[in-house]
């Protein structure tokens with residue numbers, strides 16, 4: 001019986017390290033993934049594979065594609081596809097550092113580390129803008145329904161698709177906004193995290209209201225803030241049973257339905273974006289059968 005990489009469903013991590021890799025030697029991939037399979041528990045490290053890796057192995061994962069670049073007036077949503085994504089989760093920055101070094105070493109014959117982003121939980125699950133992030137996440141069975149592939153057969157069931165984007169905030173802009181302007185941008189009061197009826201149509205929670213889509217567009221967000229020097233923002237991470245809900249929401253945020261841009265874009269923008277397929281677990285190990293391994 002296949003199970004989910006449990007880190008996807010658990011928000012209990014204080015710190016994280018996101019690692020992305022390119023493929024450098026196709027011949028060495030299978031051996032490298034067999035090594036990864038020995039240690040990836042799906043909880044302290046969640047693993048996702050990009051289309052280039054799946055294609056290099058000569059297989060197809062139904063529903064996996066590359067994130068499309070997207071654009072609207074004055075807004076660019078970049079796509080930065082890569083072969084593999086590791087989401088290291090933990091509670092100790094030193095331990096995460098050492099673990100990431102070991103993983104890089106373990107995979108070096110086939111993969112080149114292209115990016116590392118450190119992230120953390122801030123002030124009871126707040127984004128660095130100060131707003132609580134994740135309030136309307138589905139929970140329990142609803143989270144599984146939203147984020148996990150079911151009824152597609154052995155090897156696919158229990159897997160998940162994830163969209164990952166690094167967003168950079170403009171903190172000077174945020175500092176220049178009144179509390180009312182910020183509340184109107186998000187559609188919640190920063191003071192008590194409550195939604196309010198008179199939120200404008202450009203408010204983020206109005207754009208993203210999951211129940212307002214047809215079909216409903218539920219995603220499981222596991223985003224975490226990041227900082228480096230004086231820069232910072234959010235690593236937006238959204239798991240889904242497909243990429244459909246993410247794409248529907250992003251399109252409405254960009255105004256593709258009604259020309260109204262999400263007010264988030266006034267103070268933040270994505271600088272990366274990629275899609276990955278996160279395999280299920282079988283007998284405590286990553287189920288790599290769909291990759292022919």
Ligand code: HEM
Nearest residue numbers: 127131132133134135136167208209210234246249250268
């Ligand atoms: C830096 C970028 C972003 C920030 C700071 C941000 C922040 C927030 C905040 C504060 C909320 C309200 C509380 C909550 O329910 O979590 C929220 C809700 C939400 N966001 Fe975002 N968000 C960002 C990007 C995105 C993107 C790219 C998507 C999807 C394409 C998205 C989808 C959602 C959804 C689905 C909700 C819940 C809406 C509902 O059903 O009420 N967000 N976000």
